[in-house]
Amino acid sequence: MDVAVVIDEVKRRISGRLPRDVIFDEIVEENKQDIIDAIVEKVSFAMEQAILGAQSILKSQSDDYINGLRLSGDLTIEIDESVKYLEEGYDRHPMLENFLTGPKSKIAKDGSVYSVIPIGKREGDNTEKAMGNQVKSVLTRGVGKGASIGKLQDIVERMTNTINGTVNTQSKEPTGFAVASSKQDSSSSWVHPGFEGVNQLYYINTLLKQEMIEVVSVIIEEAVNNRG
Numbered sequence: 001m002d003v004a005v006v007i008d009e010v011k012r013r014i015s016g017r018l019p020r021d022v023i024f025d026e027i028v029e030e031n032k033q034d035i036i037d038a039i040v041e042k043v044s045f046a047m048e049q050a051i052l053g054a055q056s057i058l059k060s061q062s063d064d065y066i067n068g069l070r071l072s073g074d075l076t077i078e079i080d081e082s083v084k085y086l087e088e089g090y091d092r093h094p095m096l097e098n099f100l101t102g103p104k105s106k107i108a109k110d111g112s113v114y115s116v117i118p119i120g121k122r123e124g125d126n127t128e129k130a131m132g133n134q135v136k137s138v139l140t141r142g143v144g145k146g147a148s149i150g151k152l153q154d155i156v157e158r159m160t161n162t163i164n165g166t167v168n169t170q171s172k173e174p175t176g177f178a179v180a181s182s183k184q185d186s187s188s189s190w191v192h193p194g195f196e197g198v199n200q201l202y203y204i205n206t207l208l209k210q211e212m213i214e215v216v217s218v219i220i221e222e223a224v225n226n227r228g
Contacts, residue, residue: 002073002074002075003035003036003039005074006075006213007028010213010216010220011024013213013217014220014221019224022224022227027220027223028220031219035216038215038216038219039212039215039216042208042212043075043208043212046077046207046208047069047071050069050077050200050201050204051069053198053204054066054086054198054200057198058086058198061086065079065083065086065087065198067083068084075208076208077201077208078201079201085195085197086195086197086198087197087198088199089194089195089197089199090197092193092194093194094186094187094190094192095180095190095191096180096189096191097186099115099117100113100115100180102115112181114179114180115179115180116177116179116180117179118176118177119177119178
């Protein structure tokens with residue numbers, strides 16, 4: 001849903017409540033900046049929630065998820081196919097074979113194959129500069145077509161200046177090691193239980209759509225009332 005679609009939906013919803021002498025498009029043009037600012041704020045908040053949600057659920061994999069986020073040309077928050085599995089989840093699956101055929105696998109004296117696997121992640125006290133920097137990185141990737149009321153790139157540039165704060169990051173240092181071996185049963189050893197996924201973008205985008213329509217409706221109705 002781009003800005004033009006938001007405006008069209010607002011027009012459909014509230015035109016019947018406006019005085020007959022009010023020209024909807026004129027009201028929109030007169031309040032264009034307020035409309036853009038309001039949409040910027042809503043999209044910024046939605047993107048911030050997507051980033052916080054990923055950090056809360058994924059922990060050490062959150063960077064991969066966040067690096068895959070982008071804002072589409074229709075103001076929808078999307079994620080790259082390469083990391084879509086983090087959003088949608090994946091099934092239970094064996095991992096032993098991959099460990100034993102990887103570049104770090106070795107052959108033991110008895111001929112068995114083994115690999116030493118780092119496990120666990122120690123939480124660090126590192127702090128990234130500002131969430132605004134992360135949001136800016138996300139929002140400026142893959143920016144699509146411009147909207148009829150202010151170019152999308154202008155919206156993105158404004159958006160990156162609206163978010164402040166710091167976020168904690170995880171260190172990559174493992175807390176221990178374990179040995180994967182060809183002597184183990186692949187059906188019971190080193191089996192990943194699966195992951196339900198973050199599963200947040202549908203809900204974030206649905207709420208974002210509703211909030212953009214609502215805030216633009218309020219701006220236009222208030223503008224009409226202020227005309228007297």
